[in-house]
Amino acid sequence: MSQEKLAELRGRLCEVANVGAAVVLLSWDQETYMPPKAAPGRGQQLATLSAISHQMFTAPELGALLDELGDGRASLEPDDAALVAETRYDYDRAKRLPESFVRRFVEEQSKAYESWVKAREENRFEVFRPQLDVLVGLLKERAELLGYTGSPYNALLEDHERGMTAEELRPLFAGLAERQGALIRRIVESGRRPDTAWADQEWDTQRQWDFTMRVLEDMGFDFEAGRQDRSVHPFTTNLELYDVRVTTRVNPRLLFSAVMSSVHEGGHALYEQGFLERDRHTPLAAAPSLGLHESQSRMWENVIGRSRPFWEHYAGRLRDAFPSQLDGVSVQQLYEAVNRVEPSLIRVEADECTYNLHVILRFEIEVGVIEGRIAVADLPEVWNAKMKEYLGVDVPDDLRGCLQDIHWAHGSMGYFPTYTLGNLYASQIFERILDDLPGLWDDIAAGRFGGLLDWLREHIHRRGRRDLAPAVVRDVTGREPGAEAYLGYLERKYGELYGV
Amino acid sequence: MSQEKLAELRGRLCEVANVGAAVVLLSWDQETYMPPKAAPGRGQQLATLSAISHQMFTAPELGALLDELGDGRASLEPDDAALVAETRYDYDRAKRLPESFVRRFVEEQSKAYESWVKAREENRFEVFRPQLDVLVGLLKERAELLGYTGSPYNALLEDHERGMTAEELRPLFAGLAERQGALIRRIVESGRRPDTAWADQEWDTQRQWDFTMRVLEDMGFDFEAGRQDRSVHPFTTNLELYDVRVTTRVNPRLLFSAVMSSVHEGGHALYEQGFLERDRHTPLAAAPSLGLHESQSRMWENVIGRSRPFWEHYAGRLRDAFPSQLDGVSVQQLYEAVNRVEPSLIRVEADECTYNLHVILRFEIEVGVIEGRIAVADLPEVWNAKMKEYLGVDVPDDLRGCLQDIHWAHGSMGYFPTYTLGNLYASQIFERILDDLPGLWDDIAAGRFGGLLDWLREHIHRRGRRDLAPAVVRDVTGREPGAEAYLGYLERKYGELYGV
DSSP states (O other), X not given: OHHHHHHHHHHHHHHHHHHHHHHXXXXXXXXXXXXXXXXXXXXXXXXXXXXXXXXXXXXXXXHHHHHHHHHTGGGSOHHHHHHHHHHHHHHHHHHTSOHHHHHHHHHHHHHHHHHHHHHHHHTOHHHHHHHHHHHHHHHHHHHHHHOOSSSTHHHHHHHHBTTOOHHHHHHHHHHHHHHHHHHHHHHHHHOOOOOOGGGOSOOOHHHHHHHHHHHHHHHTOOGGGEEEEEOSSOOEEEEETTEEEEEEOOOTTXXXXXXXXXXXXXXXXXXXXXXXXXXXXXXTSSOSBHHHHHHHHHXXXXXXXXXXXXXXXXXXXXXXXXXXXXXXXXXXXXXXXXXXXXOOSOGGGOOHHHHHHHHHHHHHHHHHHHTTSSOGGGHHHHHHHHHHHHHOOOOOSSTTTTTSOSTGGGTOOSOTHHHHHHHHHHHHHHHHXXXXXXXXHHHHHTTOOHHHHHHXXXXXXXXXXXXXXXXXXXXXXXXXXXXXXXXXXHHHHHHHHHTO | OHHHHHHHHHHHHHHHHHHHHHHHHHHHHHHHTOOGGGHHHXXXXXXXXXXXXXXXXXXXXXXXXXXXXHHTGGGSOXXXXXXXXXXXXXXXXXXXXXXXXXXXXXHXXXXXXXXXXXXXXXXXXXXXXXHHHHHHHHHHHHHHHHOOSSOTHHHHHHHHBTTOOHHHHHHHHHHHXXXXXXXHHHHHHHOOOOXXXXXXXXXXXXXXXXXXXXXXXXHTOOGGGEEEEEOSSOOEEEEETTEEEEEEOOOTTXXXXXXXXXXXXXXXXXXXXXXXXXXXXXXXXXXXXXXXXXXXXHIIIIIITTSHHHHHHHHHHHHHHSTTTTTTOOHHHHHHHTTOOOOOSOGGGOOHHHHHHHHHHHHHHHHHHHTTSSOGGGHHHHHHHHHHHHHOOOOXXXXXXXXXXXXXXXXXXXXXXXXXXXXXXXXXXXXXXXXXXXXXXXXXXXXXXXHHHHHHHXXXXXXXXXXXXXXXXXXXHSSOOOSHHHHHHHHHHHHHHHTO
């Protein structure tokens, strides 16, 4: 009996997933290949498809199925019980959002994205402001519809980092700001700066591209079940388990930008390719939180990709790509250049030491905006003041200030904190990995990533959404998630690099 | 009152069009960028979306709207009356196909496509046969569901060339086969063959690609509202009026393949970009038949793109791309090479003189299969015999025989005849264009296509689906559609080229 019901549930979820795949492809195409005049129509297509998906997922028949399966959960296999419970969670949340709201939200997202692009072209926040005002209104409405305790911001956090609250993040972030701020000051005051004058050249974009493809392949990305393309803002997405797509951007002036971006997105993509076949098309084929997702991308990008052993291996390959330009540049110089610390304006190009500060100021602004303490119109001013306070830099214009990120244009608030949580999870998990794989750094110096990937598959990826992020971290590391591992890692690595 | 109803109709059609756009993008991606392991999932996604689109379009509410608007059609503006009538036509046809059938058909299409790809890899029709048998069964079922008079094949023809019948095509095609056959024999017996030894070189694919992009731009293709990509089989598709996509294929051994393919698809694409803004998202933003659609692609490809004035203009540009390789090659040599006549095995590489014979043999096979007179298992044998009869060539294997086209793998029968009808329509329409634009050849020799495009926009494109194809041809040319203009064009052009 419950086997039939389970099959029916899986069938319905597969149909919803198929519509979801279309939504993903429409979005992917929007940022990779879509011609510009198609933008308004694309917004409508996304709105229609999102509404259909929402309608299918919130169908009363699906609710009835979940009721029946929930009543008999004592007799379900653990996998099936997890499927029912996680679908229930999503179903109850989705039910709180009327279809008209979903449709309106997607339509306004597309408009906001366009006005954000325009505002960037004109380098004027004011062009984006009216549409951001609309989105913030919708986000507040969303929070009320979803419900929350404490700050209304918690309803939005829940979308990205289930169970997390602004109240919990505040002291955590305050601690990070203090110790990272102190580290940055020591570095700046040391007066030491790596010599990166050699990097100030033109780097052929095709060769950069080929290099990123090679690294992705080495990492274990399955190109038979995914691909890489170019976009203005790198991202990872997936239509389904066997169709995972990353993007990167290639800048002829920046040698490390494309490869670090590919390694980052590759970390996300390996996670997406690592879910279980039996979870395909269901809510279980997903990370429990964006923070845990980011732990994968950031472990690959920062812990691995900015390590000395990594560059011991790839220095030779990079030299093969740029023989005359890298003539005489040592492994140590590459390692120092890819870890250069400098308080700067742009989050996505920020180094590891300053990165979290970019996140913290966004978190504070978002909470203020959603709680109604900061007006959208005041964003540039607040932004610039906080940049001065946290990073000591002056923001020359909106493009390099509050217009730099795509997130708000997508109607995403509550997302940024997951980047920092990802950093914390990554370091804590990596300590355990080193315990389990004592030869890991030797492997990496030899370009062998298979042992690491196997470990991640077994301990993180295959779980899908069976446990929440803190439970995964606890289970893997034997400790509560915290900031100690991360701060220790940062202070050791950069203490050594900068002699502070 | 009827204004409200019309707005409601347009709203519903827009929603259906939005789902249709997702279907188109999923299909486009399937043939351009999709990673191979995603194929089975893609088939399911297409099946789900097609079923949803069918369900939305056949909703009883839409039928009721059409009833009410149809009752009051006397008071409708002509545009609105056309919209209601054409939607009614589609609605009634769609209603005859149950959703389960639509879904099954799409699923089997995807499986058939995969087995066709596999059969091509192994060069064995037998690998494809079981799945083609399934599709033919579904096509027969489709014919019965849709209804027909005369041959059941007419139900399938109606999908592609409304109002056309096998009974009407038979004598038309017999006449073509006779006169084209005679022309080919005269050419072969003349012993004259253009010297194309110079073309037997490697042609850099990036330069070929750049050349195709330039020609498309010259033709008037709007790259802000469309794009070109590569695929194994060139095609044109559109998500909507402002998102029209062509593909081409680039072969380093074939200098003319990519550019002729781009010009052909460009002809389709200009048609798609030429519908009226007010018809957007409705059945009126479409060609009345594939034959008329092909008249555009074939006019651009053959009548224009294989003309001497066209190469008078592009010879210089092609020489810029391949200066040393084309050193000493004259305009006349290019013109002769692009019009080389040679009975051969592959339809898509066939010259104008032999092309229709490829179509005619497929038409005869399709009618035989659908009428149950030819068994799927006998296809290779029948194919090879007809190739010998019509073109005098021996088919060495299935790859160069009955496995060459994608159409059957897509479940399309009744489609091929539209290629030949397109040739006929194109020539007949072009006679009228030359009457209206006496300076056209001079324009083309100067690379100016604006006058031609304006003419096509006004007389063909903007009509959308307001008139059936024969009515358009009659209206534009003052004569019934027929084969005379085409045969006259062919005999003049190739008589002169080959002195026969």
